[in-house]
Amino acid sequence: MSGNAKLSVGGRILNRVSGGNLLLLLLRRWDARVALAILTLLALSGIAPGLFVGPLQTATTAEAAPLLPPSGAHLFGTDDLGRDLLNLTVHGARISLVVGALSAVITLLLGGGIGMIAGYRGGRTDALLMRIADTFLILPTFVLALILAPILRELIGDQTEILGIRTTLLTIVAVIGVTSWSSTARIVRSQTLSLRERTFVERARLVGLSPMRIIARHIFPNIRTVLVANGIVVIAGSILTESTLSFIGLGDPFQPSWGTILGNAQSAAAPSLGAWWFIMAPGGAILFTVIACTIVGNAIDELLDRDVRVRR
């Protein structure tokens, strides 16, 4: 526990099991190490794709012949327009990263906030919030996204940008966020319910700490790791949803995502032409990213379990 942040007493909330601690624990597991390496590579690709593969190739800048199989010059082969698939796949990481991260943020803010309030307040507040959560829980994410994506695109317009992110992308993020917060809320609520009965929360109430402060001081720090684990699973889910939407043509047409490339492969009849690499590149990227997220999420869950076992 020596690596903990020092604190000024009575000042800000500082927590013992900090993010750095969790990362160190994760790095002791080989499966989590591999998964974190994949996610780091994804993050780097998303932040600076040009560093690895140069600028994004378009139909006009593509130089190679169409549908070349993987070779030394084109590790992942080329698509039907002669674009390098490695180039497209690396550039596609940004979309997945943005969608995954933003969806997770929305889901955790909504689900975490509502879950903690419902669990701590209890009674009618809890009943009402959980009925709302149940309503969203039964909505099929994908079908809702399918309906909302074109509607929102029509309303806002294709080209509008908010903070440099095209609204079509935000639509996908919003839809994923709206449909996935409820399961997070349920998990957080159940954790909060058990924390609320702990003596240290009772004691905080006794000395007159307000409910909001109790949530900030005692509830949130004790469920933070659960939130992180849940957030990573949400990231995996949103990347899959985004890929599917893009695959059927509801994604952002101006920025290739892995789903868009898969869609292109489909319309170029890559499967029947035997151009397996056209599918392998984006498909493999999706596969490895989702598996990596799931491994990290599960590893955190297991660490939490062990933590609980040690303490009991």
Next chain:
Amino acid sequence: MSDQRRISAASGAPLLRVRGVSVTYGVQRSIADILARRPGGAIVALDDVDLDVDAGEIVAVVGESGSGKTTLARVITGLIKAESGVVEVEGEGPNDWRSVGMVFQDPYETLDPKRTLGEFVAEGLEAQGLPMDRIDASLEAAELRPASAYRDRVPEELSGGQRQRAVIAGALALNPKLVIADEPVSMLDVSMRAQILALIERLRREQGIAWLFITHDLSLAWAISDRVVVLYLGAVLEEGTAEQVLRNPSHPYTRALLAALPSTDPRAAGTHSLAAGEIPQGAAPSGCRFRNRCAHAVEACASARPPLEAAPSGAAGHRVACFRAAELPAAASVARHAPGGATPSGGA
């Protein structure tokens, strides 16, 4: 031991005044009960309880599990509301948190594993708008010296005794006149118990803090308290000074509790009838609530509830709720069970 009490009693109104407090817990009905329209049951946790604690006094509330001890503590601190009755501290309702502190049974649970001792003590100060410079003084008053060595530590790094000291420091920070301690040493090693008891005694002596010490352990009550209140199924059966109640018990229940203490004299075993069975679950019996376990119960005990009246000993302040208290044989023989002298505290 009772010097302090005499001084404080002279000042008039008690520090803590509990009058006629009753608490009932509803029992959740199953779906089958609701369909059959069976009414939900209720468990009376406290029934018309009176209790006084004077300034600087240590009062022990003793009883078995299920007697309502913890409910009483929670009512006095305001964590739960009484259905009826009055709880006053210095004549005010239970909203003036500062004058009542609380020490919980389990020091491992009272401290948030994610927060330092300094943050724990600061919590109450912040909520009450008190200056933060009281943190170190509170830690040191609870014998966590030097404070700088403990302020930034998390509970995981401390022993049970140190944790309980930290919990006491958290209560002291708010400058309480009364601290409710709910089984404060039951989770600690025997060696730690003596130290915590000595700390409680010292805080009373030096800061004039009154303690309501809740325990199931009569030898602890004997060691620490000026007065003892015996609670059974939510009602007071006997009260008086520790000497009166534990040396000269009048209620059959108090006698049974004392007789159940392990004796150092092997020949003494079996000379007293223990109370039969366990504390009843659910509704208390009619009339005297102890009658179904009492060897001396007669018909009158079933028809009316015995009031808390002056004990046959005639000593001031010694009161007992038993119709037959005067008829029962003198309790002198019980006295040898009182754990006098063999206690770890220097305070007794």
